[in-house]
Each structure stands twice: as C-alpha cells, then as structure tokens.
Amino acid sequence: MGKSAAAKTTTTATTTTTDAEATAQSSQSSETTQRTESAARLARPLIRLAKASGLATSFIDQLGTYTEISDEALIAVLKALDVDASTPKAVAQSIENLEAAERAQLLPPTIVAVVGKKTRIKLNCAPDADVNISITLEDGSAFTDFTVLPNFNADRPVLTLDADLPMGYHTLTATVVAPDAATTAADAPASTAIPDTRTGTATIINAPERIPVPKAVQEHHRWGWMTQMYSVRSHESWGVGDYGDLKRMLADAAHKTGADFMLINPIHAGAPIPPLEPSPYLPESRRFLNVTYIRPQDIPEYATLSAETRAKVDALHAEVAARNEESTPMDINAAWDAKRPALRLIFDAGRSAEREQAFEAFKAAAGPDLDSFATWCLCFEVWGAPWGENRWFFENTIDDPSVQELVATHRDLFEFNRWLQWIAAEQVTAAQQTATDSGMALGLMQDMAVGVHGLGADAWANPERFATGGVTVGCPPDFYNQQGQDWGQPPFNPRYLEATGYRVYREMVHSMYEHAGAVRIDHMLGLFRLWWIPQGLGARNGAYVMYNHEAMLGVLAIEATRAGGMVVGEDLGTVPDYVRQILAERGVLGTDVEWFSRENDSPNAGDPYKGPEEYRKQALASVTTHDLPPTAGYLTFEHVKLREELHLLSEPVEEFAVAAMAERTAMMNRLVENGYISQSVADDVPAHIQEIVEALHAMLTDTPSLLLQAALVDGVGETRSQNQPGTSSEYSNWRVPLADGEGHVVASGDVFDLPRVQSLAAVMRGERK
Known part of the structure; x- marks a missing residue:
C-alpha cells in the first residue's frame, strides 16, 4: 500500500458485534477453534440480506482469528449500497426486493467467458419460451455461432456460445416472449409470474484463461529497478523528477545495468493547481496522468517557440532549477507554480496542422471522460479547491448550467487541461518506447493505486460509479497496524460495475497498458473484496464487500495479453490463501518481500526467515x-x-x-x-x-x-x-x-x-x- 496517512502496515483484529448471540458466539471463538458462523447467526434476516447483497459477514484475519462483522457496520454498509436494513421490517422488505429483482432479470448484465471454451448461459425464462438472441462483437460485427436449447432439468433454457468467440468485450441481447403468457401468469403466483416480454442486455468479457508469460520472461527470470520517479532529478528538471528523467533512466538502466523493467510510483492525475496532494496513492483520477511530471523542454513546440517566448519559459525554469541540487524535501507546489505558466506559454504558441490533428485524435480516443476531467480541473482553478468553504463539489454537478457556462466562458483553460493530458501521454509513451528500444523485456511497470480522492474528478463527474453514504476504503487491523487503516477513498460500487460491463475499469486498465509493459495492482485483494468503513465507525468496525474478481481479472487478462505485458498483484497483509491460488492460476504474479517472508508466514519478529527456494515462482520478489x-x-x-x-x-x-x-x-x-x-x-x-x-x-x-x-x-x-x-x-x-x-x-x-x-x-x- 502507499497511503501517506496510512500505508501498508497491519496487527491483531478484535471482534465487534452488537447482538447478544453474536457477541457470545464470538467470545467463545477466542477460546475454541471456531472458523465459521453458527447456524443461528446465518438464519438471521440481517445476515441473509447482507450475504445476498454481496457482504461478507465474517472473516479470518491475518493472525487466523475468526471475526464476525457487527450489525452496526452491516447496516451502514448496506445503506451505502442503497439497501435499507434500518429496521426488521426494512430488512424483510429489502430481501423481498432483491428476490423480485432476481426473478425479473432475464440474464446477468456481465458474463465472463473463457477464450477457447464453450460458454453456457442460463436464461431466466420458461424452457419453451421464444427467445431471440443477437451478439455484437467488439468490432461491431455479428457473432452467430450459438445455440439456445431447453434445459428441462433446470427448467430454464440454456444459451451456448461456441468456443470460437474471439477475445474481447462483446454485447449479448436477448428478447423473450412467453408462448402462452396468460397461462404462465395464471399458473404461477403473482410474485413469481414471468413478464410477457422481456429484453436483457449483457456484456460478455471473453478473456484468456491465463495471462501468458512473455517469451523473454519464460527464458529466465528478469530483474528491474524500483524508484519513486519524482525523487530523481537532473539539471533540466523543475525541482521534481519528470517524464524526461524517466526516459533517461529507462535507457541508462537498460544499457548500463542490463535491467529489464522499472517500477515507478503511480502517475495518476492530481489537482490542476496547488495545493497538490503529495501522495501518488491518493490521485484525483486513475483514468488520466499526472501532468506535473511533464518536461516542457521535451514538447516539440518548445523548439519552435519565438526567442521572446522561449526566454520566458527558460526564466521560469531558472526560478526552480537550483532546487534540483537540494537534498531537503521537495517543494512540489513551488515546482508546479513555475512549470504550469511555462506550459501555458507553449500551449498558447500553437501547433502545426499535423500536430493539431494528432491532438484532435487524442481527444476523440479519450472520449467524454477527458471532458469531464478537464471540467473538474476548470472548476478547481476558477472556483477554488473543492474543500473548506468551497462547496461547488457538493452543490454543482457536471450537468449544471453554471458549470456549462463556466466551460463556455473559459474554453481556453478547458482546452489547456485537455492538452496537458495529451502531452503527458506522449511523454510517457516516449519513455516506454525508449525502454523497449533499449532492449528492456518489459520496460515501464506502472503502479495502479487502489482508489481515488473522495473530492476528485472521478468522484465528482461520475458519482454513480461509487458507493454513497460516506463510506471509505481501508483494511481491518492486522500485525502491521493495530487500529486498522482508513485510506479515505470512496469505493467503486460493485452494482454499477456489473451493470455497465466494467467499462470504467476496462478503460482505466487499457490506458495504463498504452504506455507500460507491466502493471502492478496496489492492494490486489481489492479485486475480490474491499474493507468498507462507514463514516464515524472507525477502521476497526467495517465490513468486506465482495467484488466480481472473475470480471476484473478477465479485463486484466485481455489488456495484458493485447499488450504482451504482465500483471503483478500486491498481495501482502490479510490475503486469504484462495486469493493467491486464483491469482496464480490466472497468471498474475504475487509479491514476495524478504523482510516479510518468514517461515509459515509467521508474524513474530525473530522467527526464522524463509530460504530462497521457498519463494513463489509466480511472484515479483524484492x-x-x-x-x-x-x-x-x-x-x-x-x-x-x-x-x-x-x-x-x-x-x-x-x-x-x-x-x-x-x-x-x-x-x-x-x-x-x-x-x-x-x-x-x-x-x-x-x-x-x-x-x-x-x-x-x-x-x-x-x-x-x-x-x-x-x-x-x-x-x-x-x-x-x-x-x-x-x-x-x-x-x-x-x-x-x-x-x-x-x-x-x-x-x-x-x-x-x-x-x-x-x-x-x-x-x-x-x-x-
């Protein structure tokens, strides 16, 4: 982990429940070997509702201690998922609502398939229903190799997709018309009657079963450097390490040391103007890049500036260049205060027709999310940072007329923020190209932060993607941090991800592989479950919310395979064994750290360390x-x-x-x-x-x-x-x-x-x- 306020550190967990039975049961577990919930607890309506909504109601912590989630935490987390569990009556109604929604759903909104294998999908309708099926491939063409057959044992028809379905993201549409709707409705209770006509649409994520190991890594293990990119500067830097320094380091690491990759800190997007968040693990958006790392002198237009304009840019550089020689903590705000106006001078100088065409192509490929990010940046700069007395984050949505008027009034500033993303993408791409041209097997290994700032661009422009109610992400107590950790980041709403075919995750992963040979996933457990912490309850009193790891691993497999790259999962801390097993089966590397690698994974300082032969093959070892x-x-x-x-x-x-x-x-x-x-x-x-x-x-x-x-x-x-x-x-x-x-x-x-x-x-x- 890498949070400035609470990074990867973890200790013993405590049991916190509210009903008498659960408390007694938990107390008993500390003296026995209880590892699962009692039948009486599992029968409770709240527990049934929580499990049906995707919550884990108990877990085993890093020390092997069985722990039950408190009622208080379950109720609050359910509320964040828009599920009312505030009273026994509300719990009963919510259970009924979930069951009704399941009955009405013709097919799941996201279907994960495996390349080269047939996929069978049960349709939620009568076995003799008339079903119309169409499948549109990612490239827009139609896929017709499928069959729909009755499955009388399950009383549901089954759609079978042939094994030649290509890798990628495809759209399945099914329309069903019951042959005798009146009879169906008359014979079945009102609560279970199948509607006369229904249409369902699903995204098919057809992914390789396993991420292939690149040929160069198959030959023998490869090694590389890890560095905080911003910390390594040159005379050309602006007080902070930049993409120009990264490009130079990648080339030198390859030529002078024989390294095959370089893992750097996350380079996700931050605030457009000071105050800047120093932690790269608390970005404003994971979809876009950190523009404060741009090197102005490497922009093609810098070389064609007029003498007067270039002198202004060079003078701004001179204001902070001396800081490159200082070993004291960097002033990131002062560096950006000098660099940003220099970038604006280059932007205002204009571009050739060919370069303008490339900029337009970038904007088109980035899509509406780029416009949303640029709009957030504009609001931040004109109206101020979205905290303290500035309430625009909460009072003005991206669709408000006041926001649209702001964009129209400051169109140049809006365009400048889009331009910055283009330049950043060009420079990171150039760095990766230099790495591979220099002979690196993988080149740049990017680090994906676990989440985003709660007041950042992603959370403002697309609040529907995140959970409501003030919940944040963290982790329960473990042997690195006895109080647990709250990282202050809003979690993705798993229901939104499912309903939209994981598009936001797909775009984020794709954008990282556009300029990387490998991606490290911080807190890899987050693909399986995240520790949601309700506001005011503290990090110890949260609950695990389950995610569709098959879907997200499928996305990673598709994007890594297309890029010929690798995936490394940070699986330190409280990670169940089954998670590591699944990751290994899918070709995701784990993380083995010598200082954490004791025999039998002992948490006790002084216990023997593992020998090198005991490390995992499927791992990044450091x-x-x-x-x-x-x-x-x-x-x-x-x-x-x-x-x-x-x-x-x-x-x-x-x-x-x-x-x-x-x-x-x-x-x-x-x-x-x-x-x-x-x-x-x-x-x-x-x-x-x-x-x-x-x-x-x-x-x-x-x-x-x-x-x-x-x-x-x-x-x-x-x-x-x-x-x-x-x-x-x-x-x-x-x-x-x-x-x-x-x-x-x-x-x-x-x-x-x-x-x-x-x-x-x-x-x-x-x-x-």
Missing part, C-alpha cells in the same frame, strides 16, 4: 517496499528512531527496538546459513552495510521468482524513508529526493554510473564476487 526505510536505514533501525520521534508507537520504544533487533538477527542468520555472508559480518552489521545489502539481493537471485526487483535507494545507499505509514503532515512523505548515504543528491543522468549502483546491478545479474 528485499523491501516503499513503506519501509531503504535497506541501509532498516539495518540501522531508522524506522525505530522515526516512529519514536513521530510518536507512532503503541508500545514502549524499548520493546519495539528489541523486536527490530530480533528481526535483523533472524535475517542475518538466514544469510549466514545460506552462505551469503560470514558470521563475522553478521556480528558487525554497521560496518558492512553495503555487503549485507548486496547479500540480501543475492538471495533474491536464488529464488524461483519470475521477476526480481532492486530499489534504487538501496543502490545509492540512501537511508531516509520515502513514506512513513500512519503520518500525513508529520513527515515529508513522497517528497524526499534521491541522495546517497552522505546526503549528496544523485542526478538521473548519473545514478547508473555510480560504482555502488553498478555493484548492486552486477549482483542482480548473477555476477557475484
């Missing part, structure tokens, strides 16, 4: 994550010092320090046992930091994992954390520039020439000393 200090800092207990300084500990610092020492000792024991370091090195860690860092990475190369990852901060010897979970303004999260162990800034053009980086790269290539 030493660390962005939510831990760089390895040099972790080995010297920077996390202990920082958490004590920020008052983040729920235990005496002495106890935490003992646990940290036990953890380090256990890791040194593993390195010694496997021959990566000597006992004398393990006994004097501070004097052998680089040797130990490289030993930890050498162990990665002995794992069977398909992908291996080294953090650039470990290459240069950085000790400072990029992000401290559980903090916001208390620490400079996501603003720490790349520097070496002595605090000297490392530039994007120099980083892969450093002897220490070269030495770590040699280890990753298997060239041990």
Whole structure:
C-alpha cells in the first residue's frame, strides 16, 4: 500500500458485534477453534440480506482469528449500497426486493467467458419460451455461432456460445416472449409470474484463461529497478523528477545495468493547481496522468517557440532549477507554480496542422471522460479547491448550467487541461518506447493505486460509479497496524460495475497498458473484496464487500495479453490463501518481500526467515517496499528512531527496538546459513552495510521468482524513508529526493554510473564476487 496517512502496515483484529448471540458466539471463538458462523447467526434476516447483497459477514484475519462483522457496520454498509436494513421490517422488505429483482432479470448484465471454451448461459425464462438472441462483437460485427436449447432439468433454457468467440468485450441481447403468457401468469403466483416480454442486455468479457508469460520472461527470470520517479532529478528538471528523467533512466538502466523493467510510483492525475496532494496513492483520477511530471523542454513546440517566448519559459525554469541540487524535501507546489505558466506559454504558441490533428485524435480516443476531467480541473482553478468553504463539489454537478457556462466562458483553460493530458501521454509513451528500444523485456511497470480522492474528478463527474453514504476504503487491523487503516477513498460500487460491463475499469486498465509493459495492482485483494468503513465507525468496525474478481481479472487478462505485458498483484497483509491460488492460476504474479517472508508466514519478529527456494515462482520478489526505510536505514533501525520521534508507537520504544533487533538477527542468520555472508559480518552489521545489502539481493537471485526487483535507494545507499505509514503532515512523505548515504543528491543522468549502483546491478545479474 502507499497511503501517506496510512500505508501498508497491519496487527491483531478484535471482534465487534452488537447482538447478544453474536457477541457470545464470538467470545467463545477466542477460546475454541471456531472458523465459521453458527447456524443461528446465518438464519438471521440481517445476515441473509447482507450475504445476498454481496457482504461478507465474517472473516479470518491475518493472525487466523475468526471475526464476525457487527450489525452496526452491516447496516451502514448496506445503506451505502442503497439497501435499507434500518429496521426488521426494512430488512424483510429489502430481501423481498432483491428476490423480485432476481426473478425479473432475464440474464446477468456481465458474463465472463473463457477464450477457447464453450460458454453456457442460463436464461431466466420458461424452457419453451421464444427467445431471440443477437451478439455484437467488439468490432461491431455479428457473432452467430450459438445455440439456445431447453434445459428441462433446470427448467430454464440454456444459451451456448461456441468456443470460437474471439477475445474481447462483446454485447449479448436477448428478447423473450412467453408462448402462452396468460397461462404462465395464471399458473404461477403473482410474485413469481414471468413478464410477457422481456429484453436483457449483457456484456460478455471473453478473456484468456491465463495471462501468458512473455517469451523473454519464460527464458529466465528478469530483474528491474524500483524508484519513486519524482525523487530523481537532473539539471533540466523543475525541482521534481519528470517524464524526461524517466526516459533517461529507462535507457541508462537498460544499457548500463542490463535491467529489464522499472517500477515507478503511480502517475495518476492530481489537482490542476496547488495545493497538490503529495501522495501518488491518493490521485484525483486513475483514468488520466499526472501532468506535473511533464518536461516542457521535451514538447516539440518548445523548439519552435519565438526567442521572446522561449526566454520566458527558460526564466521560469531558472526560478526552480537550483532546487534540483537540494537534498531537503521537495517543494512540489513551488515546482508546479513555475512549470504550469511555462506550459501555458507553449500551449498558447500553437501547433502545426499535423500536430493539431494528432491532438484532435487524442481527444476523440479519450472520449467524454477527458471532458469531464478537464471540467473538474476548470472548476478547481476558477472556483477554488473543492474543500473548506468551497462547496461547488457538493452543490454543482457536471450537468449544471453554471458549470456549462463556466466551460463556455473559459474554453481556453478547458482546452489547456485537455492538452496537458495529451502531452503527458506522449511523454510517457516516449519513455516506454525508449525502454523497449533499449532492449528492456518489459520496460515501464506502472503502479495502479487502489482508489481515488473522495473530492476528485472521478468522484465528482461520475458519482454513480461509487458507493454513497460516506463510506471509505481501508483494511481491518492486522500485525502491521493495530487500529486498522482508513485510506479515505470512496469505493467503486460493485452494482454499477456489473451493470455497465466494467467499462470504467476496462478503460482505466487499457490506458495504463498504452504506455507500460507491466502493471502492478496496489492492494490486489481489492479485486475480490474491499474493507468498507462507514463514516464515524472507525477502521476497526467495517465490513468486506465482495467484488466480481472473475470480471476484473478477465479485463486484466485481455489488456495484458493485447499488450504482451504482465500483471503483478500486491498481495501482502490479510490475503486469504484462495486469493493467491486464483491469482496464480490466472497468471498474475504475487509479491514476495524478504523482510516479510518468514517461515509459515509467521508474524513474530525473530522467527526464522524463509530460504530462497521457498519463494513463489509466480511472484515479483524484492528485499523491501516503499513503506519501509531503504535497506541501509532498516539495518540501522531508522524506522525505530522515526516512529519514536513521530510518536507512532503503541508500545514502549524499548520493546519495539528489541523486536527490530530480533528481526535483523533472524535475517542475518538466514544469510549466514545460506552462505551469503560470514558470521563475522553478521556480528558487525554497521560496518558492512553495503555487503549485507548486496547479500540480501543475492538471495533474491536464488529464488524461483519470475521477476526480481532492486530499489534504487538501496543502490545509492540512501537511508531516509520515502513514506512513513500512519503520518500525513508529520513527515515529508513522497517528497524526499534521491541522495546517497552522505546526503549528496544523485542526478538521473548519473545514478547508473555510480560504482555502488553498478555493484548492486552486477549482483542482480548473477555476477557475484
């Protein structure tokens, strides 16, 4: 995870229920081995309604503790799904409504099929009904290889699609007319009578059964770098690392170190003007790109500016260029204050007819969501940030006349925001092209955040896509965070996703693969279930809402296959075994981190670590994550010092320090046992930091994992954390520039020439000393 206010950290869960029976049952479970709900609990109408609405009413936490969801949380989460459970009478009525809706539905709105296999779909009508079927393929042509046969055992006809249905997203339309509607209605109770005529439309997601492993990765495992892109700058940067730096780093990483990919922080869209949200994991939109990372000098029109205009752009760059040499936290707002007017100068200078045509093509391909995003940006800039005293987010919808008038009045600013997205897309595409041209097997690995800002563009322009009632996404307590986590993000409404064939998810994933060879999914469990937290109840008192993982995995499989790419799922924390099994079967790589990989997945600091042979093949293996200090800092207990300084500990610092020492000792024991370091090195860690860092990475190369990852901060010897979970303004999260162990800034053009980086790269290539 990567939230600035509450990142990937998790501990023990507690049981919170409201009815007496559930409380007694839960209390009993702490002393026994109860793993499921009692028959009496399952019979309760509220529990039946919750399950029928897609809620999990109990779960097993990371420590294996059986936990039941409280009535209070269930009622509040159901309300967010527009299901009334406020009283026993309301519960009964809601159950009846759900059953009636199910009876009336001719076919599900989303159907997941497997390429190369026949698909059988039960139609909710009489077996002898007259059914008209049409299937329109993604390309607009008709598909006719299907049959409709009665299924008298199930008393429903079955539509069978032949195995030659092509991969993609297709539309199925079914119309049924009962042959004797009067008889059907007379013979059946009113509540179950089938309507005389019904039409149903469904999206068919026909996906490969498994995401194929690219040929280059089949040959042998591949390795790459992980970096926070914004942290690595050059003389041409504007105080913050940009897409130009990314392009240079990808080329150098390939040519100078032999890396095959580079995982960067999410580059989803943020606010159009300050104040900017520093966390890349709390974007305003996941559909579009972060334009603050644009490099003005790389825009083709920069080279053709008049001398006067170019001088103005260069003067704006000069205002912030000196900050590229500073190792103190970056001022992202000051950087954007200088860069944005420079970009406006380039925009106002105009484009050639050919370039204008390319811009128009981009707008057409992006569709109405681009206009919605640009409208939100316009409101933000003219009316102010949508929080505090500015109420436009809540009082003005995108269809309001006042909003449309604003767009008409400030058409140039509206167009400027669309142009920024075009330029950002061009520069990220250029970076990926450079990576593959330089010989990288995958190139850019993009990181997909788990959600969006509650007051962002996606939530404002399309509120129907999200749950109502103030619920937010987080995770229950686990052994990283004893209070649970609330990430403050509104969850996708699973009913909307189903009803629309997952179009919004399809477009988001497609846009990421347009300029990436792999995508990492933050909090991969979110494809299966999300922990919804009702407003005011706290992160501990939420409920899991289930999602159609088959549909979303199908989308990922289609888009990754089309791009020849890979999918990596961040599956750390409270993740059931069945989830990891399904991901592996679908060709999605998991995430194995050395500092988290104890034998039997033990949560206890000091317990033995796994040997390299125990790591998963179907995984991206690394030493660390962005939510831990760089390895040099972790080995010297920077996390202990920082958490004590920020008052983040729920235990005496002495106890935490003992646990940290036990953890380090256990890791040194593993390195010694496997021959990566000597006992004398393990006994004097501070004097052998680089040797130990490289030993930890050498162990990665002995794992069977398909992908291996080294953090650039470990290459240069950085000790400072990029992000401290559980903090916001208390620490400079996501603003720490790349520097070496002595605090000297490392530039994007120099980083892969450093002897220490070269030495770590040699280890990753298997060239041990």
